[in-house]
Amino acid sequence: MNQKKKESNASTIVGVHKIRTMIEGFDDISHGGLPVERTTLVSGTSGTGKTLFAIQFIYNGIRYFNEPGVFVTFEESPNDIIKNAYSFGWDLQQLINEGKLFILDASPDPDGQEVVGNFDLSALIERIQYGIRKYKAKRVSIDSVTAVFQQYDAASVVRREIFRLVARLKQVGATTVMTTERLEEYGPIARFGVEEFVSDNVVILRNVLESERRRRTVEILKLRGTTHMKGEYPFTMTNDGINIFPLGAMRLTQRSSNVRVSSGVKTLDNMCGGGFFKDSIILATGATGTGKTLLVSKFVQEGCLNGERAILFAYEESRAQLLRNAYSWGIDFEAMERKGLLKILCAYPESAGLEDHLQIIKTEIVDFKPSRIAIDSLSALARGVSNNAFRQFVIGVTGYAKQEEITGFFTNTTDQFMGSHSITDSHISTITDTILMLQYVEIRGEMARAINVFKMRGSWHDTGIREYTISDKGAEIKDSFRHYEGIISGSPTRVSVNEKTELSRIVRGVQDKLEDSE
Numbered sequence: 001m002n003q004k005k006k007e008s009n010a011s012t013i014v015g016v017h018k019i020r021t022m023i024e025g026f027d028d029i030s031h032g033g034l035p036v037e038r039t040t041l042v043s044g045t046s047g048t049g050k051t052l053f054a055i056q057f058i059y060n061g062i063r064y065f066n067e068p069g070v071f072v073t074f075e076e077s078p079n080d081i082i083k084n085a086y087s088f089g090w091d092l093q094q095l096i097n098e099g100k101l102f103i104l105d106a107s108p109d110p111d112g113q114e115v116v117g118n119f120d121l122s123a124l125i126e127r128i129q130y131g132i133r134k135y136k137a138k139r140v141s142i143d144s145v146t147a148v149f150q151q152y153d154a155a156s157v158v159r160r161e162i163f164r165l166v167a168r169l170k171q172v173g174a175t176t177v178m179t180t181e182r183l184e185e186y187g188p189i190a191r192f193g194v195e196e197f198v199s200d201n202v203v204i205l206r207n208v209l210e211s212e213r214r215r216r217t218v219e220i221l222k223l224r225g226t227t228h229m230k231g232e233y234p235f236t237m238t239n240d241g242i243n244i245f246p247l248g249a250m251r252l253t254q255r256s257s258n259v260r261v262s263s264g265v266k267t268l269d270n271m272c273g274g275g276f277f278k279d280s281i282i283l284a285t286g287a288t289g290t291g292k293t294l295l296v297s298k299f300v301q302e303g304c305l306n307g308e309r310a311i312l313f314a315y316e317e318s319r320a321q322l323l324r325n326a327y328s329w330g331i332d333f334e335a336m337e338r339k340g341l342l343k344i345l346c347a348y349p350e351s352a353g354l355e356d357h358l359q360i361i362k363t364e365i366v367d368f369k370p371s372r373i374a375i376d377s378l379s380a381l382a383r384g385v386s387n388n389a390f391r392q393f394v395i396g397v398t399g400y401a402k403q404e405e406i407t408g409f410f411t412n413t414t415d416q417f418m419g420s421h422s423i424t425d426s427h428i429s430t431i432t433d434t435i436l437m438l439q440y441v442e443i444r445g446e447m448a449r450a451i452n453v454f455k456m457r458g459s460w461h462d463t464g465i466r467e468y469t470i471s472d473k474g475a476e477i478k479d480s481f482r483h484y485e486g487i488i489s490g491s492p493t494r495v496s497v498n499e500k501t502e503l504s505r506i507v508r509g510v511q512d513k514l515e516d517s518e
Contacts, residue, residue: 016226019139019175022060023053025244029229030220035201039166039176040223043190044205048216049235049242050179052088053205054141055081056241057177058101059090061139068100069139070131070174072124074147078103088241102131107147121161125168132172140169144179149192159193189221200224206232211384213353218244234392236355243359247395261372261407262306264298267477268436271453271462276434279405280457281398283378283428285412286438290449291468292411293317294475295436296374297326299409300333304341308371311364314346315380316413322346329474343368349381354393357381362400373401377411378428394428433457438468451477 018032027033034040034057044050058069073081081103082092095101104127131137142165149158169176180190185206202221207214217232235244260275263282269275276282282299284292296312303310312333314322322344326333336342345364347357365373375381375397382390401408412428429435435454440447451468453461464480 018226019061020064021057022064023056023242023244024240025233025235025246026218026242028246029218029233029244030223031227031229034175034177035223035226036175037170037173038200038224039169039178040201040203041190042177042179042203042205043182044179045182045185045207048205048207049237050181050205051076051081051084051143052237052242053203054143054177054179055085055090055092058139058141059085059092059095062095062100066100067138068102068135069141070102070104070128070135070137072104072106072128072140072142074106074142075144077107078105088239099135102135102137104128104131121165125165128165129168129172132174138173138175140174140176142176142178144181146179146181146191155192210386210389213350213384215353215385215389216355234355234358234389234396236353236359238359238363245355245358245392245396247392247399257405262302263295264300264302265295265475265477267466268295268451268475271464271466271477272434272456273459273461276407277458278407279402280433281401281408281410281431282434282436283410283412283432284436284438285414287415287440288413290438290440291451291470291475292413292438293325293376294329294470296376296409296411297329297331297333298475300342300372300374301331301336303372303407304336304339307341309341309343309368310336310372310374311343311345311368311370313361313364313373313375314344315349315375316377317346319344319346328472329470330472331474343370349383354381354385354389358393358396361397365400365404365406370406372407372409374408375410377413379411379413391428394431398431429455 017036018030018034019036020027020033021030042050042053055071058071061067061069071081076084085092092101092103096103104124106124128140132140145162148162149155166176166178182188182190182204185208189202189204201223204219204221206217206219208217209215216235216237218235219232220228220230222228229246233244233246235242237243257278257280259278260269261278262269262275263272284295286292300310300312312322317325323333333342333344337344343364345360347360349357352360361373361375378394381393385393397410398408410428410432432455434456436451437454438449438451441450442448449468449470450465452463452465466480467478469476469478
């Protein structure tokens, strides 16, 4: 009986066939992969991941589709290529031994011998063609043409010869990735005018320094004759290679759940009409010390008490501080960990880029399979990054949580200690389903905490502003500040109330409840 049929690697889009790269996220933003039998220029400054992209394109073709490949190296030796790939778990030497991979060494002479005579790629072209025919290769990677220009002075001649190489590769039906270097992240596409002869498909890799932190992005400048997503998309490098976050390609196709889950605080559940919706995203926002971490802890505890798995990502407190604070509220996180229901990950926001933090979150979700996740706090991760990068991170986290049907509870610390504060400045209010606003208020010369359900999609919710206290028993939400106005603005004023009118209102309320119960 024939071996199990390999997964098809091409899709047809408006007459243009594409070959899937299987690079995480790239096939999403390219709407199916790279155009077949064409050369794609991958350009970037030093250290952006061009060589890794070229190797991964070849390796994935062999691994997923049993398509042999040819890798042409103008810079590194084959031994270095093999060693570097092995750090990602890719055994290129085994593929070479199996006759599935051919590495063509066109790297400079280590002895530094001077090149004499006219520059001519005829011999190299013949060797590449020989490798393609012998191995029946469908994919070719050339890394990098910039090295060729650096070895020879006659740039116009080199351009002509590489144009001839590209044309020959197209004739033999090879789908090719060709890397080249650029000098600036947002300057010309490539050095030496390489884009002039490889103009059909261009991919730009960037590694931009933003507020003392590096941020990698990929942009498909063009894929001639076919569609692709526009703009820059963040990516990171993992043990599996390049991982792109195709935020605009995320499709939230799961059904909205009507099932309620408890917050762990009974009064808060009542304020939300019976609890949070399962698979929703909840944001608790307020000044430091208003009790956001306590609400997160109760949310996590409630899930574990019901036998659900939960992950708590803490970016403001150390593990010791987190455990100590939770214990003071009667919450034993370590006991939940021992039962295998809870996983706590503490990290400084500055320890990695936002894309790396996002990748860690996704990996932990895949491995642990939680029903609930909590992040304390998002504002810590926003330090030192652009608004756009932070928003993309939040979209990535919330989108992935919804895709996996996970209930998420996040916190956000505002700069405003008292009074009103904007929740739109953080660019996350529109992404969340429920917003809990916590703040300090001054009542009769004393400080008090206040909480209200600012927003809840698809449900009735209490609009009152209630007093919120913290004790060794945890969170306690009391009656609303009924006789005060101006709470949100930070300037509460007592409202005079006619006692007779107020008593009549209370009696009518009791009578209505009795009639409803009958």
